[in-house]
Amino acid sequence: MNFWLDALIVLVILANLRVLGASRLDACIKTVAFQGALLGLLPVLAHLDSLNARLLFQAGISTFLKAAVFPWLLGKALREAGLQREVEPFVGFTTSLAAGVLFLGAALWIGVRLPLTDSKAAAALAPAALFTIFVGLFIMVSRRKALSQVLGYLILENGIYAFGMAFAEKQPLLVELGILLDVFMAVFVMGIAIYHISREFDHLDADRMSTLKD
Amino acid sequence: MEIGGPLTPAAIAHPHQLSALSIASSLQLPLALVCAPLLPGVINRVKAFFAGRTGQPVLQPYRDLLKLLQKGAVYSTTTTWVFRAGPVVSLSCAALALMLTPLNGLPALLAFPGDIVLFAYVLALGRFFTVAAALDTGSAFEGMGASREVWFSTLSEPALLLGLAALAKHAGKLSLTSIYNELDPAVLFVSGGPALILVAAAFAVVFLAENSRIPFDDPNTHLELTMIHEVMVLDHGGPDFGLIQYAAALKLWVLGALVTGILVPARSGRPLLDLFTGLLGMLLLAAATGVVESVMARLRLARVSQLLAAAAALSILALMLVSSA
Numbered sequence: 001m002n003f004w005l006d007a008l009i010v011l012v013i014l015a016n017l018r019v020l021g022a023s024r025l026d027a028c029i030k031t032v033a034f035q036g037a038l039l040g041l042l043p044v045l046a047h048l049d050s051l052n053a054r055l056l057f058q059a060g061i062s063t064f065l066k067a068a069v070f071p072w073l074l075g076k077a078l079r080e081a082g083l084q085r086e087v088e089p090f091v092g093f094t095t096s097l098a099a100g101v102l103f104l105g106a107a108l109w110i111g112v113r114l115p116l117t118d119s120k121a122a123a124a125l126a127p128a129a130l131f132t133i134f135v136g137l138f139i140m141v142s143r144r145k146a147l148s149q150v151l152g153y154l155i156l157e158n159g160i161y162a163f164g165m166a167f168a169e170k171q172p173l174l175v176e177l178g179i180l181l182d183v184f185m186a187v188f189v190m191g192i193a194i195y196h197i198s199r200e201f202d203h204l205d206a207d208r209m210s211t212l213k214d
Numbered sequence: 215m216e217i218g219g220p221l222t223p224a225a226i227a228h229p230h231q232l233s234a235l236s237i238a239s240s241l242q243l244p245l246a247l248v249c250a251p252l253l254p255g256v257i258n259r260v261k262a263f264f265a266g267r268t269g270q271p272v273l274q275p276y277r278d279l280l281k282l283l284q285k286g287a288v289y290s291t292t293t294t295w296v297f298r299a300g301p302v303v304s305l306s307c308a309a310l311a312l313m314l315t316p317l318n319g320l321p322a323l324l325a326f327p328g329d330i331v332l333f334a335y336v337l338a339l340g341r342f343f344t345v346a347a348a349l350d351t352g353s354a355f356e357g358m359g360a361s362r363e364v365w366f367s368t369l370s371e372p373a374l375l376l377g378l379a380a381l382a383k384h385a386g387k388l389s390l391t392s393i394y395n396e397l398d399p400a401v402l403f404v405s406g407g408p409a410l411i412l413v414a415a416a417f418a419v420v421f422l423a424e425n426s427r428i429p430f431d432d433p434n435t436h437l438e439l440t441m442i443h444e445v446m447v448l449d450h451g452g453p454d455f456g457l458i459q460y461a462a463a464l465k466l467w468v469l470g471a472l473v474t475g476i477l478v479p480a481r482s483g484r485p486l487l488d489l490f491t492g493l494l495g496m497l498l499l500a501a502a503t504g505v506v507e508s509v510m511a512r513l514r515l516a517r518v519s520q521l522l523a524a525a526a527a528l529s530i531l532a533l534m535l536v537s538s539a
Contacts, residue, residue, distance in 0.1 A: 003407055010408040010535065017527055021520060097523050101530050108534050127538070 005045050009128045016135040020096040029074045036066025077191040088144040107131035125166035132159030150190045157183050238485030239321045250463040251275035253500040260504025282456030300347025301457040307340030308464035315471045316394040318492030325391035330378045348446035359445030369522035370423045376529035377413045383536045394475045412532040414476040419525035421469040428507040470499045
């Protein structure tokens, strides 16, 4: 394990904490994009000694989607839906941060007990990946705006991507591209759905949507 | 209790270095006692530069201290001995903390396993007496300031203690001197380095919060509703106020030494040179504080607790990283 890999894992964890504590939606979008870019770099840093074109291609595609396309789509949805820029959480920011620290503890506790490959990078990455998954789930249930649910979904995907990285040293290219395509379609569709929901109901409050009858 | 800190094998092998080490570490305390009021002077000067003013002379805090010490003291009849004890106890606590603090890897005057706990609680004791003295006056404003001070220190104490715990775990030692002796600029850029940088960031937040610097409290404000530290000492005058200001300068030095001890890359192996670079590091930190104060606004009170909680989260993260490594 080298310094840069270590620093990258720490930055991924800090990005999670920032999303938990940030009150602005655009700050959250930027942080998730930053986290996506970091995770795109991860396979390159982890295999610095054995770089090949396939790895670079995979990292490039993933970074491009997560750091450029998704923030652009979400930012567009944010502008077109004319949202207020506050996150409006059900759980306060300080409480969210405290919950985040608890998640981190739980992730470390589980992470060191998982039967993973012997590499040291995997041992450090697994807790960070689990933490990212927990935070994604937490963001989905604890925020009021529908856009936050999309962000939670993206964080969750980041976590699963990192977990896959810890679990299998090299994922098959096809599987990885398939997952990225799925996520891309999901964000695309959710962006459109958010736009239409806000046109129909004048708000994007996921809490009030649950009271709708068909 | 080991006086003068642990001896490195190199120091024992070379007697002339041993003497240089002990000279440097015994010079460290007088250096801190003399130069501590320089730090607020530098901060003010940097802030003046950013505001386009000439600003007060760098040595102004010394003149203020001299002026205050020559004055007489006035005590309200509603106050008791607690009010008079406040400044004295807070100054002696700051001085004791200073004796435990190593500068730039040089051994502190006092060092024994477990002194990190004493360090944290000596600072807490000083704060307790400042708060008690503020409450003793019976003034509503001072009570408000005391309440805020206690609330913020409740949040910054976990950040400090957990950060110290992370450093202790990293070094495998329990005394400040030996912990900081293990730290080396080369250590920052290998595996485990990010954890140390996290601790330094958490300490920097604690440094600003505990010394009532800008994102938390504005040392220049004189509007009672927004003051925290300044409002608690409103009723102290003359020599008492001088003691409080000197104690504040010492506290600035002590907590600053914790930050620069991690971040300033200077361990030359020549103690006197290290002492000098240590002083330089402290002045740099003061200048950086001045920059922070010039470019940042004060945080809303509700955001302050979030920032301190985030600092505690950084310390916890560092502790987890260090113990899982």
